[in-house]
Amino acid sequence: MNENNSILLIDPGFHPETAASCSLIVKIGSGNLSYTIINNDETRVIALYDEPECTNSIQKFNQLLKTDIYLTLPYAKISIAVNTGNIAFIPNELFNEDEINTYTQYFSEDSSKQIFVQPDRSAGFTTVFSLPLLTEKSISGIWPHYKVYQQNQGLIALGKGFEKQNLLLDFSAHTFEALVFNDGILQFQQHYEFDNNEEFVYYLLLIAQQLNLDFEQVNVLVSGIIHLNDEKWNSIKKYFTNLSLLNTDIALNCYVIEDMPKHYYAGLLSIYICG
Structure with missing residues (x-):
């Protein structure tokens, strides 16, 4: 553990x-930053960097681009998952690629002009999103090729294998992502x-109230910064x-x-199966 509470295992x-x-897989959260390097020939994790709590993850990412030699190597494949409020989920039957501006009109003003569209036939919806402007400026020009995902794309890919109803909670230090799946959708x-x-x-x-979740029937799966019998775990278990x-x-x-606890890095490592 370094002075900034980050780790680098290699x-x-x-x-x-x-x-x-x-x-190379990079995950830029709202208050956390991590990346992993995976040897494709051996499907083996060979490096992992994690800073679970940083005030400005984009600023930290910019600093790492200048100081971390592993980030700017010529990788075969680069995936970047980014937390963004500029996102909309459109049912596939309603999606029209000629009406993108309709879906993005409520994005924040600091949104980048590049719009990403990711259809998902099995889930039944198309994700439309853009990166915060500062994020786009950070990654453009660094690598000649890369693929961008919304932050939870890896967890959504994992959820396709779920049966019945599942509530997935993925934690960082002071945030969490909540995803609800019904039979993998x-x-x-x-x-x-x-x-x-x-x-x-x-x-x-x-x-639970908004989605009418049955406290006795729904499967709750947790990942990220949470431990057995810590305060968050016991609160979930109470209900x-x-x-x-x-x-x-x-x-x-x-x-x-x-x-390291494997569930810590589920959100990061699961992005590997998205490509």
Whole structure:
């Protein structure tokens, strides 16, 4: 752990000249930043950087681009998942590519002009989003090619394998993402910030009330910065009967992070299956 509460775990056998056979995955959250390097030939995690709590993740990302030699190597594949409020989910039967401006008219003014459209046939909706302007300025020109996702795209991909109704909660230090799936189809997604456990419980019960979740029937899966029997875990357990840590089931050799709780990095590592 460094002075800024970040960690960098790296396989000592990793050589920068092998980057051409590797993938870089970056996840820029609202108050957290992480990235991982994966050897594609061996489907093996060879590096992971994580700063679970940073005031300005974009500013921190800009700093790393100048100081972290691993970020700017010529990777075979680069995926960037970004938290953005400039996002809309359109049912596929209503989506019209000629009416993009209709979906983006309520995006914030600092939105970039580039619009990303990601259709999902199995989920039944198309995601339309743009990056915050500062984020786009940070990544444009750094790499000749990269693919952009909204922050939770990896978790949505994992959710396609869920049966029945599931509430997935992914935590950072002071935020959490809530996603609700019915038989693998995403029904709800929202981002929340909280200062204390009381605020977290308020949002948790609000979600349950709005979506009419059955406390005894819904499966609650948690990932990110949460531990068994910590304050957040016990609060969830107080109301919901079926609670467990998210099992990612991603076919990756995670030896380099085997001493870390696997559910910590579900949101980051799951992006690997999106490409």
